[in-house]
Amino acid sequence: MPYIKRVVKAGRVLEITKYYSGRYGHHERNAPPVAKTPDKTERSNRKRQERELAWLLDTNFEDKRDALVTLSWREDQIPPDSSERMKKDASNFFRRMRKSYQQKGKDLRYVYTMEIGPKGSRHIHAVISEADLSEIQNCWDGVVNVVPLFSDGNYDKIAEYFVKYSVKTEETEGIKVGRRYSSSRNLKKPKVVKTVVNAATFKETPGQRKGYTLDESRTEIGINEETGLKYARFVYISVAPAQQETKSRGGQANGRKRGAGRDPARDA
Numbered sequence: 001m002p003y004i005k006r007v008v009k010a011g012r013v014l015e016i017t018k019y020y021s022g023r024y025g026h027h028e029r030n031a032p033p034v035a036k037t038p039d040k041t042e043r044s045n046r047k048r049q050e051r052e053l054a055w056l057l058d059t060n061f062e063d064k065r066d067a068l069v070t071l072s073w074r075e076d077q078i079p080p081d082s083s084e085r086m087k088k089d090a091s092n093f094f095r096r097m098r099k100s101y102q103q104k105g106k107d108l109r110y111v112y113t114m115e116i117g118p119k120g121s122r123h124i125h126a127v128i129s130e131a132d133l134s135e136i137q138n139c140w141d142g143v144v145n146v147v148p149l150f151s152d153g154n155y156d157k158i159a160e161y162f163v164k165y166s167v168k169t170e171e172t173e174g175i176k177v178g179r180r181y182s183s184s185r186n187l188k189k190p191k192v193v194k195t196v197v198n199a200a201t202f203k204e205t206p207g208q209r210k211g212y213t214l215d216e217s218r219t220e221i222g223i224n225e226e227t228g229l230k231y232a233r234f235v236y237i238s239v240a241p242a243q244q245e246t247k248s249r250g251g252q253a254n255g256r257k258r259g260a261g262r263d264p265a266r267d268a
Contacts, residue, residue, distance in 0.1 A: 058155055061155065083116060097136070106130055
C-alpha cells in the first residue's frame with residue numbers, strides 16, 4: 001500500500017516522516033473505524049502547530065547568534081486581563097526594535113507569543129535575531145531576560161512552549177486569541193516536499209545520513225491517534241562545519257565510498 005513521505009529541510013534540521021493516509025486507500029484489515037473526538041482533534045491540531053512553528057524557527061534562527069527573550073512588566077505597569085493591551089505593547093516594542101536595527105544596518109527577525117497566567121502573570125516570549133540585551137532594554141520599559149539559543153539548531157522545545165503559553169492565555173481569558181504566535185514578515189519558509197511512495201513495506205528504522213546525526217530523543221514510531229494509522233518520524237541534525245572537517249580528515253575514503261554527493265533524504 002502506498003504511504004506518504006514528507007521531507008522537511010529547516011536550517012540544520014532534516015525531518016523525515018512517513019505515514020499512511022486514508023486518501024490513498026490504506027486500511028487495516030478488520031480494524032474498527034477510529035472515531036474522532038474533540039480532544040483528539042485538539043491534540044492533533046496542537047501537535048501540527050508545534051511542528052510548523054519548530055520548522056519556522058529552525059529555518060530562520062541560529063545558536064549563539066540569536067536568543068530567546070522574555071519581556072515582563074514591572075508591578076506598577078502590569079496590563080489588565082485582556083490581551084489587547086499586551087498586543088499593543090508588543091507591537092510598539094518591535095516597532096522600536098525595527099527602527100534600532102535599521103539604524104545599525106541589521107535585519108530584525110522575530111517570532112513571539114503572549115502568556116497570561118490564571119494568577120496574573122503577564123509575559124511576552126520571543127525569539128529574536130542578533131538579540132542584544134542593552135538594545136532590548138532601550139526598547140522595552142520593563143523587565144528583560146535574554147538567553148542565547150543553544151539547541152543544535154533544533155528549536156522544537158521552544159515551539160512546544162510557545163503553543164503551550166498561547167493555550168494558557170486562551171484558557172485564562174476564556175476566548176480565542178487568534179494565532180498561536182506572531183512573526184515578522186521577512187522569515188524564510190522551510191522546504192517541504194511530499195511524495196507518495198508505492199511500496200508494500202514500511203521501513204521503521206532510520207538510516208544513516210552523510211553529514212547528519214540522528215536525534216534519537218525525537219524519533220517517533222507509532223499509531224496516529226486521530227487516524228489510527230501507522231507513522232514514523234526521524235529527525236537529523238547537520239554536523240557543524242568543524243566536526244564535518246574533522247570527520248572528513250579521519251575517514252575521507254570511507255565517507256566518499258558510502259555516500260558522497262547523495263541526497264541526505266534518499267533511502268529514508
